[in-house]
Every structure is written in C-alpha cells, then in structure tokens.
Amino acid sequence: MRKVLVGLFVLSSLIAGVCFADGDLDMDLMQNIEDLNKSLSSNLSLKDAKASTADAKELNRLFITVEEHFVKRGDAQNAVDLSKKSKDLTVEIITAVSANKFDAATDSATSLSRTCRTCHTFYKKE
Numbered sequence: 691m692r693k694v695l696v697g698l699f700v701l702s703s704l705i706a707g708v709c710f711a712d713g714d715l716d717m718d719l720m721q722n723i724e725d726l727n728k729s730l731s732s733n734l735s736l737k738d739a740k741a742s743t744a745d746a747k748e749l750n751r752l753f754i755t756v757e758e759h760f761v762k763r764g765d766a767q768n769a770v771d772l773s774k775k776s777k778d779l780t781v782e783i784i785t786a787v788s789a790n791k792f793d794a795a796t797d798s799a800t801s802l803s804r805t806c807r808t809c810h811t812f813y814k815k816e
C-alpha cells in the first residue's frame with residue numbers, strides 16, 4: 691500500500707512538473723474556477739442573488755490572475771482577450787443579478803462557459 695502511495699505521489703509530481711513547466715497556469719487556480727463556475731450556474735438557476743454575486747465576484751478576481759499570467763507569458767494575445775472577455779462577462783452577471791434579471795445573467799454565464807472552452811481549445815495541452 692505504501693509503495694502504491696509513493697508511486698502515485700511520484701507520478702502526480704511528474705504530471706504537475708510537466709504542467710508547471712515553462713510558466714504554465716496553476717492547476718489549483720483552474721480547479722477553483724471550475725468549481726465556482728458550477729456553483730454559479732446552480733445558484734443562478736436557484737435565483738440566489740447573494741450566492742451568485744459572490745461566485746461571480748470571485749471568478750472576476752481569478753480571471754484577473756489568469757489575464758496577468760497570459761500577459762506575462764507574452765505571445766498569447768488571444769488568451770489575454772479571452773481572459774478579459776471572461777472578466778467582462780462576470781461583471782455582466784453581477785449587474786444583471788443586481789437588477790434581478792436572472793435570464794440575462796444565465797445567458798452571460800452560458801457565454802462564460804463557452805469562453806472557457808474556446809481558451810482550452812487553443813491553450814490547454816492534453
């Protein structure tokens with residue numbers, strides 16, 4: 691059992707090592723974004739204004755970090771633009787929710803999820 695655990699640990703550090711090579715994105719950051727994005731869509735469907743706003747604000751903050759990452763990396767204008775677009779969409783969600791427009795907020799959340807996929811198509815290595 692111990693051996694298996696050590697093996698798993700070595701394997702996962704190897705994988706992490708590959709992902710972190712050449713200034714790649716922090717995987718915890720993307721995992722956080724993933725969790726928040728899921729939480730946001732369920733809170734929007736529950737019309738929970740307080741929780742939706744909290745999720746969207748946190749996503750906004752994390753996309754600032756994503757944007758900084760790609761600005762620093764250079765040669766990734768498309769990713770910088772997609773980070774900005776994601777940030778703008780979180781602001782649209784916050785604005786719509788505060789006006790009690792949950793349909794509009796849900797539309798923006800759908801666009802946000804599409805933006806995730808667009809960026810992954812270009813920049814996420816399998």
Ligand code: HEC
Pocket residue numbers: 709710714715716717718720721723724725727756760769770772773776802803805806807809810813814815
């Ligand atoms: C501007 C580009 C960009 C945007 C926008 C983006 N991602 Fe990512 N994401 C990446 C990159 C790049 C990786 C791979 C990181 C690496 O390989 O270093 C990644 C990886 C991930 C992963 C895998 C993490 C893991 O632990 O394996 C998840 C999950 C994820 N993103 C979710 C999301 C969600 C959900 C959104 C939208 C709400 C999103 N991402 C938006 C660039 C982006």
